[in-house]
Amino acid sequence: HICIFRVKDLDLFVKKRVIRSFSLTDWKQLSKVFFCFCFHRRSEEEVDMDKVTAAMVLTSLSTSPLVRSPPVRVSEGLSGSWKDNGSAGPFTPSSNSSSGGYWSWSAPSDQSNPSTPSPPLSADSFKPFRVPSLGGVGPGPAGPEDPILDEQDGSSLLFDEPIPRKRKNSMKVMFKCLWKNCGKVLSTAAGIQRHIRTIHLGRNCDSDLSDGEEDFYYTEIKLNTDSVADGLSSLSPASPSVLSPPPPPPSPLPSVSQLPDSHKPTQPSDTKEPHAGGTTPLSRSAPSALYLIHTDHAYQVMKTYVNNNSAGSASTSFTPTNSSSFSISWQSPPVTFTGTTVSPSKSQGFGDQRSQTIAVLSSPPRATAALSRKVRGEGKKCRKVYGMENRDMWCTACRWKKACQRFTD
DNA sequence: TATGCCGGGGT
DNA sequence: ACCCCGGCATA
Incomplete structure (x- = not known):
């Protein structure tokens, strides 16, 4: 605690x-x-x-x-x-x-x-x-002075029992562009929004008006100002395993009509994107594994995975509730989100909803080959070998119409 | 059309 | 865990 x-x-x-x-x-x-x-x-x-x-x-x-x-x-x-x-x-x-x-x-x-x-x-x-x-980063009402917990070693803690995260000496909140191969880090949200708006979204640079879409393309990061260089190097686009997951195959932007209005982006983004390859910026910046994100970016992750899975006959469901949890899932390929957030009623007095922390657990991005259905095995299987009349001789998997365990490919 | 087998449901 | 099957993809 x-x-x-x-x-x-x-x-x-x-x-x-x-x-x-x-x-x-x-x-x-x-x-x-x-x-x-x-x-x-x-x-x-x-x-x-x-x-x-x-x-x-x-x-x-x-x-x-x-x-x-x-x-x-x-x-x-x-x-x-x-x-x-x-x-x-x-x-x-x-x-x-x-x-x-x-x-x-x-x-x-x-x-x-x-x-x-x-x-x-x-x-x-x-x-x-x-x-x-x-070890969630849950900004409270204290704003910038809020304690920031990070992954530093627990050796400086008073007891040997490790405490997952502790605050660093001098942490600075920065804003990192999630656009692939960009990774620009700016010190202000307005700055990164302007960067995204002008550089990536190609919008009028002399307008500071934002429809909020920029929020989907950047994230907050915490840097130790004592070792900014380390932080930047580890956050550079040269670390694709961390920040630049492999891009998904080209796919049309799926319909997000199932999503409630409050979670819809202002408009589909890839329809106006000059980038080749057919992938959307969101899908290319798909995060992976475990995330701690703010509600500002919750939809970004969701939208990302909807995009990533649009190749399949995605039956997407997003079930936000006014309570303390939500879930999002779809059928093909199998990826499931679970997440929790703190409902306003349960976090009374602790800031607005935008700053609440959400944990999103997801499966890692799958290899492109894994996106398609597994190719059927070439070799003869129980059915072919023994025939329908000798079904009792089949391996159990074949009897159950599962992948044959006896004659594997 | 036959085959392989995924996803899901039932017990 | 075991069993079954609809349905899809592919040979």
Whole structure:
């Protein structure tokens, strides 16, 4: 669980033993009023956070808006020298911030003016702010200051129990064009929209009006500004396995009339595209495997897969509901979406619907050859060998009209 | 038309 | 899991 709450509430939680232990990572973008803790219950014999120690941590944190990595290990730092030797420990008080160690911070000049307001929150009403089951990137109301979780190693976490994702030191939200062989990364949504609108959609460049179609062609990415080069290199179009799945065979754009109006694109995109090959930009930018996407792009993925599967007699169904789940599936070839989102009623107070996180699980793009029905085996099968009159001699698969198991090709 | 077998339904 | 079959693709 990853939760955000006020420091003073954490004290309450510790006292009430809501929290057995906790760890914290470098949530330096959080204000001093709120801290994000990754905590988890552990077995009895494992390290148990001492209440006093926790209070000391809280005391330190309450004056520290900035926590630098690597974070302190509780077992070493708190129960160790700091606790026993007084101030000579990993926690460097703000009045002695130059003494080094794991922690350092600069006391804010205006502590009476926290940047983050304090909503009512108490131990009794304590609820996790967010529980990203897949390490989900679920932007909350905090906007850019929202903690961003990524795939970094868990070595800097306080406990050895891995926590899937943690926040990086300095993450920056960028916007990446999903147009194949483009991969342009811009820092603003407006910028990437303009890029897509003018470069790829061929629309009037002097108009900033958008019908929203650009949303389908870019995605948010998180870059560590400490290693932007790494992030960019890994996101370059030269990594087709990650961002440029193999294009599907040419296929007409399927009808999306089954889709509800609210999920329709403004208009079919490939009818005005200059690109050869007959593939649509969406299909060429088809993501694969597991995605965490925002509702902004949910339809992009769906539309993509509808496109990809248009070669078959696709009977597409998309069943959005007002509840907390949706599913999309079609018959040929077999691909199934499942996804969940948080309904507005269940995420009250946590931002608008556009910023909610959706997990989409899909099958990976199939090879072109696999798109067509498997070619019938050439060799003789049970039916041919034994004849209809000796059907009992057939292998079971043949009897069941399945692929012959006895005479495989 | 015969054959192979996928997808799906029934028990 | 086992069994059956409609229906499609192909030889």
